[in-house]
Amino acid sequence: MVNVSSYFGISCTVTCFMLWIFWPAEATILTKVGDGVKLTCSNNSLSGLNQLTWKMNKQMLFSLKEKGNRIHNSTLAADLDLKVLKSENELYSLVIKNIQTSHTGNYTCETSTDSGVFEENWELVVTEEDKxxxxxxxxxxxxxxxxxxxxxxxxxxxxxxxxxxxxxxxxxxxxxxxxxxxxxxxxxxxxxxxxxxxxxxxxxxxxx
Known part of the structure; x- marks a missing residue:
């Protein structure tokens, strides 16, 4: 019994440690109404890109299959007036201009490349200006x-x-x-x- 319990204890510790390492980190961004924000995926995740997807609160905003193809915009992205950059230096960065409280939420950049699948997360917190x-x-x-x-x-x-x-x-x-x-x-x-x-x-x- 002692050996079994110790074995499960070690396995649980190792599992938690592995989840902590590989679980996608989330950055919190604090901003005010009227400001602008740009979210950029890691350059490493764009090499050999097969598919890229931007999401807000798990709802799709933009989708791209294979680098250089047309980006598909969702109605949610159009309603929130969100844009995706296509320049080489800021490839596929999500741009939010004139931020409103409706932009508050969790944003995710999912990329599928030849090296594997990557995911980056941001939490955008919008506060109203103190009048x-x-x-x-x-x-x-x-x-x-x-x-x-x-x-x-x-x-x-x-x-x-x-x-x-x-x-x-x-x-x-x-x-x-x-x-x-x-x-x-x-x-x-x-x-x-x-x-x-x-x-x-x-x-x-x-x-x-």
């Missing part, structure tokens, strides 16, 4: 502009009120000026009387 900060900034700017406009309106109303009051009460300013003139008149008359009296005395003394 709270931009909304707060807009609110602050709007409040500042509103306060500034109120201050300008207050200054204009004060100036207009003073101008209107002066136009409606012109007699007040005239009275103030006339009072100042009346106060100066007795001093001028008194000085004139003194000059006349001095002149009369001088003329009398001259006659004697």
């Amino acid at each position: 709270s900060s931009s909304t707060s900034l807009i609110a602050i700017v709007a409040a500042a502009v509103f306060v500034f406009v109120l201050v300008i309106i207050g200054i204009v109303l004060m100036c207009f009120g003073q101008w209107k009051w002066k136009n409606e009460n012109p007699a007040v300013s005239v009275r103030v000026k006339s009072k100042r003139i009346i106060k100066q008149q007795p001093e001028e008359i008194y000085e004139n009387d003194l000059e006349i009296e001095q002149h009369a005395q001088t003329s009398r003394s001259g006659r004697r």
